[in-house]
Amino acid sequence: MLLSWAWLLLCAAETEEVSSLSMLQRSLALSLAPRTAASQASQASRGTACGPDQVYNLHIPKSAGSSFALDAQKILQKAQLRIISQEGCFSLHRQNAHLKGTITMLREPRAHVLSQYKMCRSHWVTQYREALSANSSEQLPGRFADWVAAWRRRSLADFSPPSAAESPVERTVRQLRTEAWGQPPYSVKPTVLRVEDWAQLDGGGTVWHCTKVPFQCYAPVNLQSQRLTCEKPLKYDSSINTTLLMQNLNALWFVGFAEAYQASVCLLHWRVLHSLPQYCDCADRQRWQEFHGHTENQNSTYYGEEKLAQLRDTVLQDIDALTATDRLLYKAAWDRFVRESADVARESGKQILCNASVPLPH
Numbered sequence: 001m002l003l004s005w006a007w008l009l010l011c012a013a014e015t016e017e018v019s020s021l022s023m024l025q026r027s028l029a030l031s032l033a034p035r036t037a038a039s040q041a042s043q044a045s046r047g048t049a050c051g052p053d054q055v056y057n058l059h060i061p062k063s064a065g066s067s068f069a070l071d072a073q074k075i076l077q078k079a080q081l082r083i084i085s086q087e088g089c090f091s092l093h094r095q096n097a098h099l100k101g102t103i104t105m106l107r108e109p110r111a112h113v114l115s116q117y118k119m120c121r122s123h124w125v126t127q128y129r130e131a132l133s134a135n136s137s138e139q140l141p142g143r144f145a146d147w148v149a150a151w152r153r154r155s156l157a158d159f160s161p162p163s164a165a166e167s168p169v170e171r172t173v174r175q176l177r178t179e180a181w182g183q184p185p186y187s188v189k190p191t192v193l194r195v196e197d198w199a200q201l202d203g204g205g206t207v208w209h210c211t212k213v214p215f216q217c218y219a220p221v222n223l224q225s226q227r228l229t230c231e232k233p234l235k236y237d238s239s240i241n242t243t244l245l246m247q248n249l250n251a252l253w254f255v256g257f258a259e260a261y262q263a264s265v266c267l268l269h270w271r272v273l274h275s276l277p278q279y280c281d282c283a284d285r286q287r288w289q290e291f292h293g294h295t296e297n298q299n300s301t302y303y304g305e306e307k308l309a310q311l312r313d314t315v316l317q318d319i320d321a322l323t324a325t326d327r328l329l330y331k332a333a334w335d336r337f338v339r340e341s342a343d344v345a346r347e348s349g350k351q352i353l354c355n356a357s358v359p360l361p362h
Contacts, residue, residue: 054188055253056093057085058104060227061207061218062115064258067294068105069185071265079272085185088203089230090248101253103268106224106333108259108359109323110308110316113220117144117306120217125207129216131169140215144306148318151220156236159213161199170211174198177208205233225325240325246332255333259359262291263341266352270344282354316361327360334358 055076059065069085076083081100086092093099107115119125120140133139141147165171174195180186181202182193193201199209205227213219213234225240227233228248249255254271256264266280279291308316320327341353 052080052082052098053100054082054084054093054096054098055100056096056102057083057185058090058092058102058227058252059085059087059203060104060106060224061087061205062112062119063105063107063224064261065105068256068261068264070294072103072268073185075265075269075272081272082188083185084188086203087205088227088233089205090228091231092203102251103254103256104228104252105256105258105264106330107257108361109224109326109330110319110361111258112224112326113148113319113323114144114306114308116218116220116223117147119207120147120215125217128169128173128208132167132211132216138214140217145312145315145318147215148220148315148322150214151322152318154214154219154221156219156221156238158232158235159210159219160204160232160234161209161211163196163199165198166211173208177201177206203233209234220319221322222325225329228329242325242328245325245329249329249333249336255336257334257337257359260337260353261293262288263353264337265291265293267337267340267344270348270352271340276344276348276350276352280352281350283351330360331358334360 055072057065057069057072059069065085065087069083073083073085084093090102090104093102120129129140141150165174178193178195178198178201182191184190186202187193207217210217210219219234219236221236222240225245226236229240229244254268256267262279263282266276269280270276277291278287279289282288311319335358338353338356341356345351345353
C-alpha cells in the first residue's frame with residue numbers, strides 16, 4: 001500500500017529517529033529532485049564558477065523552463081558556456097561578472113494560468129499544500145474557475161516566505177530541495193548550499209517557496225511580466241512598469257516560446273553555435289519529427305477536467321483580466337521571435353518557424 005509522503009514526513013519527524021529520517025529523505029529526493037540532475041553533476045564538476053561564461057535561464061514557472069534548461073544545457077556546453085536555471089527575477093544575476101546573457105521561455109497567458117492551477121493540484125504539491133494549510137481556512141478552490149475568480153478579488157502583496165520553516169514537512173522539503181538545487185542546471189557546478197538561505201535558493205520563486213501566497217501556490221497575476229521586472233520573486237506590486245518590462249525584454253539574450261518549443265531550441269542552437277541540427281527545418285516534415293526534447297514535469301502535473309476549449313467566456317475574461325500585461329509582453333516577444341527566425345531562414349536556408357501567426361486567442 002502506498003502511503004502519502006506528507007504522512008510519512010510527519011511520522012518520521014515525530015519519531016525523531018535520525019537514521020529513519022535520513023533513509024526517508026533519500027527516498028523522497030528521488031521523487032522531488034529532477035531525474036537528470038545526478039547524471040549531469042559529474043560532467044559539470046569539471047568546470048568552475050569563476051571559469052566559463054554563464055547563461056542565466058530565467059525559469060518562469062510552468063513555461064517549459066525545466067525542459068528547456070536541459071535542452072539548452074546541451075547546446076551551451078558545446079560553446080563552453082554554463083547554464084544557471086533558477087526561478088527568480090530577471091535582475092537576479094545582474095551582478096554576475098561571468099554572465100554572458102539571460103534567456104527565458106514564455107507561454108500563452110491563458111494556457112499558462114491553467115497550467116499553474118494544474119501544477120497546484122499535482123500529487124506532490126497537493127500533499128505539501130495540505131500539510132501547510134491544515135489549520136488554515138483558505139484552501140485551494142476545487143474548481144479552476146473559482147480559483148481564477150478568487151484571484152481577481154485579491155489584493156497583491158509581498159508573499160515572500162519566512163526565513164525559518166514552520167512545520168516538519170516544510171523543514172524536510174527545504175532540505176531536499178536545497179540538496180537538489182546544488183546540482184546543475186540549478187547551480188553552475190555541484191555546490192553545497194545552505195538551507196538557511198532558503199528565501200534566495202533557486203531564485204526564491206518556486207512553488208515550494210509559496211507558503212505565504214494565498215492558497216499556498218502560484219499567484220497567477222501577470223506572472224511572466226512580474227518575473228521580468230521584480231526585485232523579489234514573490235513580491236507583487238499593484239502594477240507593472242511596462243517601460244521597464246520592454247527594456248528587459250529587449251535586453252534578453254534569447255527568448256523562446258512553449259508554443260513553439262522545437263523552433264525555440266533551433267533558434268538557440270543558431271544563436272549559440274551558428275549551425276542547425278537536421279531536425280531544424282520545418283519544411284522537411286520527416287526530419288522535423290526526429291526531434292526529441294525533454295518533457296520535465298509533464299508526468300507530475302494534475303490533468304483535471306479543465307481544458308481551455310471547455311472554459312466559459314466569463315472564466316476566460318477573468319484570466320485575461322489577470323494577464324493583460326502578460327498578453328502585451330507575449331505579443332512583443334513573439335514579434336521579436338518571428339524576426340529572428342526569419343533571419344535564421346535567410347542566413348541558413350532552413351525554416352525553423354513555419355507558422356508565424358501569434359498564438360494568442362482574439
